Amino acid sequence: MSEVPTAVLMKGITKRFAGVVANSNIDFEVREGEIHALLGENGAGKTTLMNILYGIYRPDEGEIYIYGKKAHIHSPKDAIALGIGMVHQQFRLVQTHTVVENIVLGTGNGLRFEEEEVRQKIVDLAQRYSLAINPDARIWQLSAGEQQRVEILKALYRGAKILILDEPTSMLTPLEIKELLQTLRRMTEEGNTIIFITHKLDEVTAVSHRVTILRQGKVTAVLETAKTNKVQLANLMVGREVLFRLEKPSVERGSEVLRVEGLEALSDKGLIAVNNVSFTVHRGEILGIAGVAGNGQRELLEVIAGLRPATRGKIFINGVEATRSSIRERINMGMSYVPGERMTALVPNMSIAENMILKSYRTAPISKGAFIDRREMLNLAQRLIQEYEVITPGPEKPVKLLSGGNIQRALMARELSQQVDILVAAYPTSGLDVGAIETIWRILLSQRPLGKAILLVSDDLEEILTLSDRVAVMHNGEIMGIVEPKEENLEKIGLMMAGALKLEQEQWV
């Protein structure tokens, strides 16, 4: 076999968390100078394995060798000393500090920090790897792509030779992804080793030399990327044929349900986060809002749901103005909001059945005067559990015991069993595995023939393109354009996400 030396060797790694075995006897080997993809579904154990390598978690069993030498990694400090750097999926940056302050954090033994020297070193590194950044900017002023550059610079500044990137593309525009992959290739040419965590097959084939595939905490295969293909990878990752060919019959577009006009809203920091946003959603259609995370989607959703005041503009539900309506009034007008942080819409310690009637407890048949008809409640829950394929030992179990996919199914069941005209679905499949994603997508698509309108917001462009009838692209608080999710529009969508293209309103569909 090849004589390339081994940079990282993890042997027999096992890690248990209360109730789950996140890593089960994993062997993982990365050669010096390669880009090694670590592929697996959500929950497969990728982050856990890399957190072990970086010293954040301690393995229950197993050994680690770095460049052939046995390593004792008890904390990130040890990992850094061994030349390992990690860019976490949720960036670990101090928002209120400057780029320089974030990069020097924890380095330098002198009391005084040599700002000029540090700045020069950062500028040099940035130039060498084309990671352009303003060293004096505060983190909260930076886009996700720029923040990621800071994270990479942090690792390089500490002299990392082995760089771990945990799902690094999830917050980037298509163009930024291209640039990132270029930077990574450049880094390997200089002798660095890259571990690239992902659940996207395209990225594996685009950038990696070899790939290790994890499924449910176990390694299912280690392959040379050149000698495999996406179908094989998908099978190894999911453990069965992935169909994903969803039926999406065309549905007649009906009357208008939701209309927003010139909406404006402020972020928590008091800056304009939603800027003059207008669109409509009709019966039988899904309007998808695409965009890089943090471009005002969250604030827009909150304004529509009634959680954040609009500073300008109007909202109409079924033709009735709802700009100043309370959440309860909006619900009565036919709106349902399923937030991205699903648990905020549920009461974790209450049973599945009780959670399912949180919106209908006030009306018959659940309500019996001042009391709740428990039999009716359980009947309803039983029915919804079956209809929406919620996997649970029973309707009286606390909802917090369910897995992410089942929590989302239960939530969808509650919301869609109401009189709903417009469903606002925020990041409905974030953090779910392929099986769960499939059901959620089916559920959403099945609403179209029923004449319901859906406003879908997601960071996952693939999800938006698969489900939507029309795609609105948001950048920096503005709608850059609304197009159909067709192959030939892909480039336009990418440009709009990056803010490089804005369509005239007349060109919107």
Added chain:
Amino acid sequence: MIDFIVSVLTLTIPAGTALLLGTLGEVYAERSGVLNLGVEGMMIMGAVTGFAVTFATKNVVLGILAASLAGILMSLIHAYFSITLRVNQVVSGLALTMLGLGISGLLGKQFIGMPLPVRLQPVHVPVLSDLPILGEFFRFNILVYISILLVPLLSFFLYKTNWGIVLRSVGENPAAADAMGVNVFLVRYLAVMFGGLMAGLAGAFLSVAYAPAWIEGMTAGAGWIVIALTIFSLYDPTRAMLGAYLFGGVRVLQFRLQPLGIPANLLNMLPFLVTILVLVLISEQAFRRRIGVPAALMQPYSREEK
């Protein structure tokens, strides 16, 4: 008129010194992400220890050192519960205050009404203390000078040094600091202990310098004003000094204005009114973020917790 102003100011500085010492310590503790509501308890333990040791040894310096140590020991209780055991910081801090008030009352019983054989003497700065009018400002005791010198020193440390960046990062985002190899627990322990040291000093200042005597509950809410001042200062040493002297000035004015018919109770209330106002303001999340409350304040840290 000038005489009046100078005399108010020369009284204001000592009146605000205990507040300043305590606030500087609490600013650092909270910058690391640990709210310590036990300041009142640590301060009064400093006061009783300072008095007792000075009384027994007839040595003020020993008394002050013992008081600092008492403050540190008290703060370690809070550190252990809130950092290591990750107990709710409010609960642990309140318990510390009650503990301090209780123990100090018990220990201090024998000292009630006793005169202190020695007290911390003013230091006359050569030359400067002989100036007309301004000379008054150069005849304070050593703790006053220390507290003033600490202000630029702690500012410099906080904003201009590697360790300052570490301290602030731990209070803003401990996970980020941890990932960069910083020992989050150690930093928080040290910051809380520094808070204890300063509260202990503040207590000693009261019992062996400002009003040399032991009176049960003699801190009289100063620890709570420290908590308010910490927020009022937006976690900045320089503004902490401004705030401390402002509140100190109010105390002094009370006595000066009473003859003019302004009731003392009204002025007495002022610090607490401001405190309440500030607490109401910071209870709003958006406001907290805007004025720069350390983002991880009151959040225990654990590596493996999701």
